[in-house]
Amino acid sequence: MMKIRKKTRRPGTDILAKLFLDKYTTHSRFAESYRTLRTNIHFSFMEKDFRALLVTSAGEKEAKSTTVANLSYTIAQAGKSVLMVDADLRKPVLNQIISSHDSPGLTGLLSNTFATDVRSGSLSQFGVSDLFWLLSFRKKTGVLHLTEEKEQIDTYFLNGELVDVQWLTRPKDRKLATLLVKDNVITKDQAKQALVRKRNTGQKLGFILINMGLVNEEGLAGFITLHMIEGLRTALQFRSGEFSFEKFPESHFDRPSFDPADLKKIYKQVVIGEEEFPYLQKMISAAIVKTGVKNLFILPSGPRPPKPAELLDSNRMSFLLSYLKRRFDALIIDTPPVLPTSDALILAPQTDGVLLMVKAGQVNRELVKKTVEQIRSSQARLVGVVLSQVDVKREGYYKYYHKYYAEYYGEKT
Numbered sequence: 129m130m131k132i133r134k135k136t137r138r139p140g141t142d143i144l145a146k147l148f149l150d151k152y153t154t155h156s157r158f159a160e161s162y163r164t165l166r167t168n169i170h171f172s173f174m175e176k177d178f179r180a181l182l183v184t185s186a187g188e189k190e191a192k193s194t195t196v197a198n199l200s201y202t203i204a205q206a207g208k209s210v211l212m213v214d215a216d217l218r219k220p221v222l223n224q225i226i227s228s229h230d231s232p233g234l235t236g237l238l239s240n241t242f243a244t245d246v247r248s249g250s251l252s253q254f255g256v257s258d259l260f261w262l263l264s265f266r267k268k269t270g271v272l273h274l275t276e277e278k279e280q281i282d283t284y285f286l287n288g289e290l291v292d293v294q295w296l297t298r299p300k301d302r303k304l305a306t307l308l309v310k311d312n313v314i315t316k317d318q319a320k321q322a323l324v325r326k327r328n329t330g331q332k333l334g335f336i337l338i339n340m341g342l343v344n345e346e347g348l349a350g351f352i353t354l355h356m357i358e359g360l361r362t363a364l365q366f367r368s369g370e371f372s373f374e375k376f377p378e379s380h381f382d383r384p385s386f387d388p389a390d391l392k393k394i395y396k397q398v399v400i401g402e403e404e405f406p407y408l409q410k411m412i413s414a415a416i417v418k419t420g421v422k423n424l425f426i427l428p429s430g431p432r433p434p435k436p437a438e439l440l441d442s443n444r445m446s447f448l449l450s451y452l453k454r455r456f457d458a459l460i461i462d463t464p465p466v467l468p469t470s471d472a473l474i475l476a477p478q479t480d481g482v483l484l485m486v487k488a489g490q491v492n493r494e495l496v497k498k499t500v501e502q503i504r505s506s507q508a509r510l511v512g513v514v515l516s517q518v519d520v521k522r523e524g525y526y527k528y529y530h531k532y533y534a535e536y537y538g539e540k541t
Contacts, residue, residue, distance in 0.1 A: 165199055169483070169511060178480035180449065180459040181511070184472040185485040186492075186499040187465050192485040193221035195514060196462040199483075204423035208457035211416065212426045215475060216464045217436035220429035231415045233430020234448075235439065241411045242444040248372040251276065256363050257399065258407040259371060264288040265444050270376040276369030281359060286381050290391045293359035304333055304355055313351075314342050356391060360398045405451070412451065425456070436464075441474045449478050466499045476508030484513045 169181070183199075185192045196212055204210045214222040217235060232240060242265045246254065251274070254262075259272060260283070267288035274281045284292035300306060305319040314322075314337065325336045334352055337343045416425050433439050452459055461479065463472035476482050482503050486496055496513075503510050 165195075165202075165514065169199075169481075173480070173511075178458065179453040180461065180479040181481055181483060182461045182463055182472060182476050182479040182508075183483045183485065184463045184476075184503075185465045185487075186467055186495045188219075188468075190465070190485040190487040192465075193462050195483070195485055196222065196460050197225065200424055200458075200460045201421060203458055203460070204421060207423065209423050210425070210458045210460060211452060211456040212419075212424070213452070213459055213461045214427065214429040215440065215471070216462050217429050217433055217439065217471070218464050218469065220432075220462075222426060222462055223428045225419060225426060226417050226428070229417045229428065231417050231428050231430070233415060233428040235430035235433045237412060237415050237430070237448060238439050238442065238444045239433060241408070241415075242447075244407075246371070246373055248370070251366050251369045251371055252406075254371065254407045255404045256366055256371075257403045258405050259373075260290065260395075261405075261408065261447060263373070264290075265447075268373070268375070269378055269381075271374050273372045273374065274363055274366055274369065275371070276366040279362065279366070279369075281363045281366075283363065284376075284381070286378065290395060291381065293356050293363070293391070295355075295359040295362055298359070302358065304351060307351060308337075308343070313347065318342050353394065356394050357398060360395060364399065364403070408451075412448070427452075437470050437474060440471055445475070446478060449475075466502055467495060473502060473506040473508075476503060476506050479508065481509045481511035483511050486513055486515055488515050 169178070181199075183192050183196045193216070200210045200212045212222055212225075213234065214220050215234060216222075223233075242262070244262050245266070246259055246262050256274065263272065263285050265288070269286050269288075270284075272283045272285065274283065278297060280296040282294045282296060283290060284294075305314075305323060308314045309316055309319050318340070322333060322336045322340060322342070325331070325340075326333050329336070334348050337348065338345060416427050419426055439445065449459070459479075461475060463475060466472050472482075484496075484499065484503065500510060500513075
């Protein structure tokens with residue numbers, strides 16, 4: 129268990145106005161305790177660096193926000209880019225670090241930015257990946273028309289999930305029927321018959337070929353998957369042109385079809401190194417605020433939402449955390465206490481570990497035990513417990529600390 133000594137407050141100053149360790153001497157016990165905490169966390173992950181650490185407590189007023197700020201500071205001092213995320217949407221504290229800002233905060237991003245209604249516009253403003261995610265966030269059903277010069281691609285969404293990709297201007301030698309004929313899977317006459325049925329019924333070619341008994345599902349699966357991959361890759365290369373979204377009723381997708389390709393899995397494979405978010409990146413960057421400390425940034429909580437837990441337990445929040453992990457060396461996330469709310473438990477599995485704060489002198493063993501059980505039951509990793517606000521002048525602490533630090537730093541006792 130790590131111990132953080134009690135910080136003496138200066139009369140007439142805001143708690144967080146003097147929060148960062150640059151307000152304390154390098155050799156101060158308060159500063160040293162956080163550097164030790166940083167080292168202990170580093171060793172707890174051994175061979176790999178953590179990307180996201182969640183800080184919580186069992187109850188209120190256990191110095192978790194103070195720890196988030198100063199732990200973040202020490203990591204930033206080590207040369208890493210650090211983002212403090214104020215995910216305590218009920219009683220935010222970290223917001224006080226910055227006196228004024230125009231950031232919409234975490235709630236603004238999740239509630240407004242990620243709810244942007246995409247109807248039509250330029251692909252230079254909205255990337256294809258921007259559009260895919262925004263449609264997913266809003267669980268839209270319909271077709272997204274994409275055009276760039278002579279290329280046209282339609283992507284279909286059902287309740288926000290990508291279900292089909294049609295490359296309308298696909299070169300003739302890359303069309304499904306042509307490839308099947310070329311590989312002697314079907315004849316030219318069979319291909320013509322199937323295409324006529326496709327035009328008359330609106331059914332997918334693969335489904336028609338199977339119903340005609342010309343191919344089996346296993347033999348067709350590879351061709352369909354390749355078709356989807358080629359269409360997605362082509363769409364993701366669009367950097368200009370236009371887009372428009374056309375709403376469809378869910379019944380539009382009720383027609384029987386053969387869909388062997390797992391588009392969600394295919395998309396993840398295709399976008400590696402190619403996923404760009406010109407719109408979302410711009411909006412997220414605008415919400416992040418500089419703290420005045422080198423390498424250290426903060427994403428404020430923003431306005432208090434009516435249902436914080438629902439907002440945090442969303443694919444919007446999962447996307448944001450995933451994006452921020454790629455942009456910063458470390459995320460330190462401040463969350464509400466575990467026992468009064470479920471917020472911390474919702475986010476914990478999406479991080480590399482959880483740091484639990486316990487206030488010295490007010491330890492209720494049963495409550496702490498219950499908190500630890502809940503963290504572990506959420507499938508999150510409990511990195512350790514930090515005993516905060518330890519009064520080193522009590523119970524023999526003062527004599528030991530004074531002697532130790534004086535000798536270590538060469539100070540006179």
